[in-house]
Amino acid sequence: MTQNVQVNGSYWLQTAPGGAPRPALAEDLDVDVAVIGAGVAGLSTAWELTRTGRSVAVLEAGRVAAGVTGYTSAKLTVQHTLVYDRLRRTRGPEGARLYARSQSEAIERAAGIVAELGIDCDWETRDAYTYVRDPGRVDEVRAEAAAAKEAGLPASFVTESGLPFPVAGAVKVTGQAQFHPLKYLRALAADLEAHGGRIFEGTTVQGLDEGEPCRVRTGAGATVTARDVVVATHYPIFDRALLFARLSPRRELVVAGTIEADRDVDGMYITPEENTRSVRTAPLDDAGRRLLLVTGEHFTPGTGDTRERFERLAAWADEHFPGVDRTHAWATQDIDPTDTVPMAGPLHPGAHHTYVATGFGGWGLSGGMMAGRLLTAQIAGEECAWSGLYDPRRLRTAVREAPALLKTQAEVARHFVGDRLRPAPPVDALPPGEGAVVRAGGDRLAVYRDEEGALHALSPRCTHLGCLVDFNAAERAWECPCHGSRFATDGTVLEGPATKPLEQRDI
Numbered sequence: 057m058t059q060n061v062q063v064n065g066s067y068w069l070q071t072a073p074g075g076a077p078r079p080a081l082a083e084d085l086d087v088d089v090a091v092i093g094a095g096v097a098g099l100s101t102a103w104e105l106t107r108t109g110r111s112v113a114v115l116e117a118g119r120v121a122a123g124v125t126g127y128t129s130a131k132l133t134v135q136h137t138l139v140y141d142r143l144r145r146t147r148g149p150e151g152a153r154l155y156a157r158s159q160s161e162a163i164e165r166a167a168g169i170v171a172e173l174g175i176d177c178d179w180e181t182r183d184a185y186t187y188v189r190d191p192g193r194v195d196e197v198r199a200e201a202a203a204a205k206e207a208g209l210p211a212s213f214v215t216e217s218g219l220p221f222p223v224a225g226a227v228k229v230t231g232q233a234q235f236h237p238l239k240y241l242r243a244l245a246a247d248l249e250a251h252g253g254r255i256f257e258g259t260t261v262q263g264l265d266e267g268e269p270c271r272v273r274t275g276a277g278a279t280v281t282a283r284d285v286v287v288a289t290h291y292p293i294f295d296r297a298l299l300f301a302r303l304s305p306r307r308e309l310v311v312a313g314t315i316e317a318d319r320d321v322d323g324m325y326i327t328p329e330e331n332t333r334s335v336r337t338a339p340l341d342d343a344g345r346r347l348l349l350v351t352g353e354h355f356t357p358g359t360g361d362t363r364e365r366f367e368r369l370a371a372w373a374d375e376h377f378p379g380v381d382r383t384h385a386w387a388t389q390d391i392d393p394t395d396t397v398p399m400a401g402p403l404h405p406g407a408h409h410t411y412v413a414t415g416f417g418g419w420g421l422s423g424g425m426m427a428g429r430l431l432t433a434q435i436a437g438e439e440c441a442w443s444g445l446y447d448p449r450r451l452r453t454a455v456r457e458a459p460a461l462l463k464t465q466a467e468v469a470r471h472f473v474g475d476r477l478r479p480a481p482p483v484d485a486l487p488p489g490e491g492a493v494v495r496a497g498g499d500r501l502a503v504y505r506d507e508e509g510a511l512h513a514l515s516p517r518c519t520h521l522g523c524l525v526d527f528n529a530a531e532r533a534w535e536c537p538c539h540g541s542r543f544a545t546d547g548t549v550l551e552g553p554a555t556k557p558l559e560q561r562d563i
Contacts (some may be wrong), residue, residue: 085113132422134159180233287411291552348377361529391416432445
């Protein structure tokens with residue numbers, strides 16, 4: 057097995073510098089729309105809104121597009137693994153068609169923006185494949201190809217691909233795209249500002265008062281007054297429609313390295329087998345080399361040995377693409393809805409001016425772009441054919457797919473109770489660079505020992521809803537298995553829904 061995978065950061069973030077940080081919001085502000093979150097969903101929504109003439113403020117806790125969006129595999133496709141046959145069965149043929157049409161139009165919109173703004177973002181048109189190697193799953197893939205074609209997509213069943221190993225069958229959807237997401241989104245942010253939009257980085261939102269107008273309160277004490285508010289924080293920081301019960305976090309790993317152009321796989325590939333394997337390439341340099349990206353090994357944050365998972369993924373890449381010069385390794389996080397379809401629309405049943413975009417299930421690029429157009433139409437009072445499909449207030453489908461919802465809640469309950477009962481190692485057993493929830497003086501503490509041997513102690517209770525965090529040694533972060541909040545070794549928030557740091561403790 058490949059050993060010692062070094063997690064050294066996202067290729068996208070390293071090759072599209074963000075420039076000087078934008079200032080945090082320091083004083084009260086009045087706008088037409090406040091957008092919370094500057095990932096693909098937030099920026100797409102804000103950009104669309106500025107084009108309608110509305111004044112917009114984007115509030116981002118970190119840097120623009122440096123959260124989940126900065127760690128994506130960056131495939132822009134309507135081919136979302138095996139989704140259309142399931143939609144045909146659970147939402148009917150019309151639901152599958154609306155899903156396909158909404159995602160297709162989002163990608164077409166992105167292509168139009170790239171052309172209009174002249175964005176140099178390594179845009180490439182590629183075919184997308186969902187493949188299986190197990191002959192026993194071929195009928196499943198055939199059904200998916202038929203459902204995707206019935207939904208209006210250029211889909212077909214094939215048995216050949218550009219992968220360096222045989223496949224038993226695959227769904228092929230032509231004319232999809234891949235690109236450099238950070239180059240695209242930072243250009244979008246600059247154009248948004250050129251049209252009067254404002255972006256505030258380093259601005260954490262702590263409260264939302266719904267009304268006419270709405271008021272958004274930041275951690276620094278400033279208030280944004282707005283007619284409409286969009287919550288686009290990947291995992292919502294506010295739960296006003298039982299969203300937390302209908303969403304589950306999933307972490308996935310990426311390893312990347314250079315290959316010669318003649319070894320390009322000529323497409324974008326994913327399989328549900330082997331705990332997911334996703335493969336694509338990206339242009340790298342004038343020498344004709346390309347960057348190979350392999351994604352997989354999905355798991356719930358805060359569970360298991362992440363280093364071992366990285367080693368398995370790297371070993372798979374080395375086996376099938378021998379000689380790859382590995383240059384990058386990082387992880388990303390996705391949010392899965394219990395009933396298949398993302399949530400984009402009113403925040404809760406009584407909402408009139410608050411909206412949410414979440415639950416993209418690993419397909420946040422096309423989903424976030426779709427949400428930007430959908431929410432802009434709703435704020436403008438316009439009709440959108442797929443509003444009902446993505447409506448977060450839907451409960452009928454949640455009830456219909458209740459086993460998935462109940463399984464999600466059972467996992468949360470298991471962690472909330474069970475993690476408090478598991479044995480805790482002694483502090484002295486922690487080697488440098490490691491962390492664990494330990495017992496000290498009758499209390500549980502989240503303790504990290506740095507490379508110099510110094511101990512750093514925190515409360516292990518996630519500041520979101522109180523589950524106990526666990527340590528991810530590969531990424532050196534504390535993670536909550538219940539809802540996916542992540543914290544640095546000093547307790548600062550890396551990823552929500554938590555908005556407050558883990559409390560410091562003495563040891």
